[in-house]
Amino acid sequence: xxxxxxxxxxxxxxxxxxxxxxxxxxxxxxxxxxxxxxxxxxxxxxxxxxxxxxxxxxxxxxxxxxxxxxxxxxxxxxxxxxxxxxxxxxxxxxxxxxxxxxxxxxxxxxxxxxxxxxxxxxxxxxxxxxxxxxxxxxxxxxxxxxxxxxxxxxxxxxxxxxxxxxxxxxx
Amino acid sequence: xxxxxxxxxxxxxxxxxxxxxxxxxxxxxxxxxxxxxxxxxxxxxxxxxxxxxxxxxxxxxxxxxxxxxxxxxxxxxxxxxxxxxxxxxxxxxxxxxxxxxxxxxxxxxxxxxxxxxxxxxxxxxxxxxxxxxxxxxxxxxxxxxxxxxxxxxxxxxxxxxxxxxxxxxxxxxxxxxxxxxxxxxxxxxxxxxxxxxxxxxxxxxxxxxxxxxxxxxxxxxxxxxxxxxxxxxxxxxxxxxxxxxxxxxxxxxxxxxxxxxxxxxxxxxxxxxxxxxxxxxxxxxxxxxxxxxxxxxxxxxxxxxxxxxxxxxxxxxxxxxxxxxxxxxxxxxxxxxxxxxxxxxxxxxxxxxxxxxxxxxxxxxxxxxxxxxxxxxxxxxxxxxxx
Numbered sequence: 383x384x385x386x387x388x389x390x391x392x393x394x395x396x397x398x399x400x401x402x403x404x405x406x407x408x409x410x411x412x413x414x415x416x417x418x419x420x421x422x423x424x425x426x427x428x429x430x431x432x433x434x435x436x437x438x439x440x441x442x443x444x445x446x447x448x449x450x451x452x453x454x455x456x457x458x459x460x461x462x463x464x465x466x467x468x469x470x471x472x473x474x475x476x477x478x479x480x481x482x483x484x485x486x487x488x489x490x491x492x493x494x495x496x497x498x499x500x501x502x503x504x505x506x507x508x509x510x511x512x513x514x515x516x517x518x519x520x521x522x523x524x525x526x527x528x529x530x531x532x533x534x535x536x537x538x539x540x541x542x543x544x545x546x547x548x549x550x551x552x553x
Numbered sequence: 554x555x556x557x558x559x560x561x562x563x564x565x566x567x568x569x570x571x572x573x574x575x576x577x578x579x580x581x582x583x584x585x586x587x588x589x590x591x592x593x594x595x596x597x598x599x600x601x602x603x604x605x606x607x608x609x610x611x612x613x614x615x616x617x618x619x620x621x622x623x624x625x626x627x628x629x630x631x632x633x634x635x636x637x638x639x640x641x642x643x644x645x646x647x648x649x650x651x652x653x654x655x656x657x658x659x660x661x662x663x664x665x666x667x668x669x670x671x672x673x674x675x676x677x678x679x680x681x682x683x684x685x686x687x688x689x690x691x692x693x694x695x696x697x698x699x700x701x702x703x704x705x706x707x708x709x710x711x712x713x714x715x716x717x718x719x720x721x722x723x724x725x726x727x728x729x730x731x732x733x734x735x736x737x738x739x740x741x742x743x744x745x746x747x748x749x750x751x752x753x754x755x756x757x758x759x760x761x762x763x764x765x766x767x768x769x770x771x772x773x774x775x776x777x778x779x780x781x782x783x784x785x786x787x788x789x790x791x792x793x794x795x796x797x798x799x800x801x802x803x804x805x806x807x808x809x810x811x812x813x814x815x816x817x818x819x820x821x822x823x824x825x826x827x828x829x830x831x832x833x834x835x836x837x838x839x840x841x842x843x844x845x846x847x848x849x850x851x852x853x854x855x856x857x858x859x860x861x862x863x864x865x866x867x868x869x870x871x872x873x874x875x876x877x878x879x880x881x882x883x884x885x886x887x888x889x890x891x892x893x894x895x896x897x898x899x900x901x902x903x904x905x906x907x908x909x910x911x912x913x914x915x916x917x918x919x920x921x922x923x924x925x926x927x928x929x930x931x932x933x934x935x936x937x938x939x940x
Binding site: 526534 | 576577578645646647650658660662663665668677687699
């Protein structure tokens, strides 16, 4: 392992939670629909379902690098979903999504925890730099997109859009 | 299509950009009939709001005709003349269902940009930086409107485009500000600012039963419009506002104070000089003269209703609020909760938003319109563009 991946501030354990005004079983069914995963993770990786339990992930890193892995859904309880990457993954990772009843009429709380474990060496360093900036954002954005999909049937987007020229910079 | 694009601080140009398209099934495309400047645009143009990008199409207050509809749009159709609130709301989430539409949980496409600043993302808004969603604005021939069934409101026959236009933003923002005051019989309401939002807040306070409305500004033509609406005008450069308000309220102070000014407040004296210097040096983003005065003026146990747009003001005299037991209400406009009622008030002539439209321009002339609006030339209250 190199110095970057040893740094505890790397925080490759990304957690986020949202509350969605729908019952847990409905949300669980939506989460498991093959096209849902590809839609909610599109800011991070191209996800292609292989079968009901397995999916192929391709993440695009800096400088055009591609990182691939396959995830498999594990057997779990009715109030959670667990998955982890198979052997040989470019980016080993494991996730757990827990469904909890929200208080009052608020629906269901979704707690998502994804542990990224980049390997050492030059590739691992590159990934660490990439994930150092964004692991929580990756997870939070996926949950926000899932909430929009569950409540409205669509994910908000402005892409493609004419609001700004490509390559425009923040001021 | 042609559109007014932001290219950097104080650099606006009309350019040819790609036409908007239907991206989601509940979108419509609107052919813009009228679109207008808003004081909050000046914060963007002046570079006080981060995450603007070169080429962003400005404009968030507009009305127009539907020319294309997504497959799942059911309540509006091609050819409908509609007005659209500036915040985009899905109508399905907890916030929308509690009439807090500008807090919509699902309409922000880039929540990761805003969540670190605010803790939680708001709803998306047209043309108000990428931290607020990055949606293309309405100073263009066409604009894409998501969630059309929730966000498009039919303009009744007989109501002019000019009257409908401001029911997109200035009128619902002002009405919400008056609604926040929970106006009771005998209440006196003071409104800082006689721009579009302030004037609409004044008319709204009267509709909601205020005994007396006091309008505070420095520009004679704006104060004259407030007086024409029935408010008592106060020129803060000519009178001591705090003393004048005590005089007008028998020493009680206004029951509620509405700040319709925001972060680029003019003012007088040492505090204003301090604010201008700090803002020029980027030591603070906000000049809060109006807000501070409203906090001092409001009666004990009264309400402070904040409509002005602020960023991250420092030196905020919280003790005034705490010791006087003041209730603070504030929000970006929850327009969808108010538009149907406002259309009715406008039809009955109780609300007259068209009075705000002092200057009209073509889209090609819109940079000139913003210049006039910003510098309040020729009594410009709002510049309206007809693409």
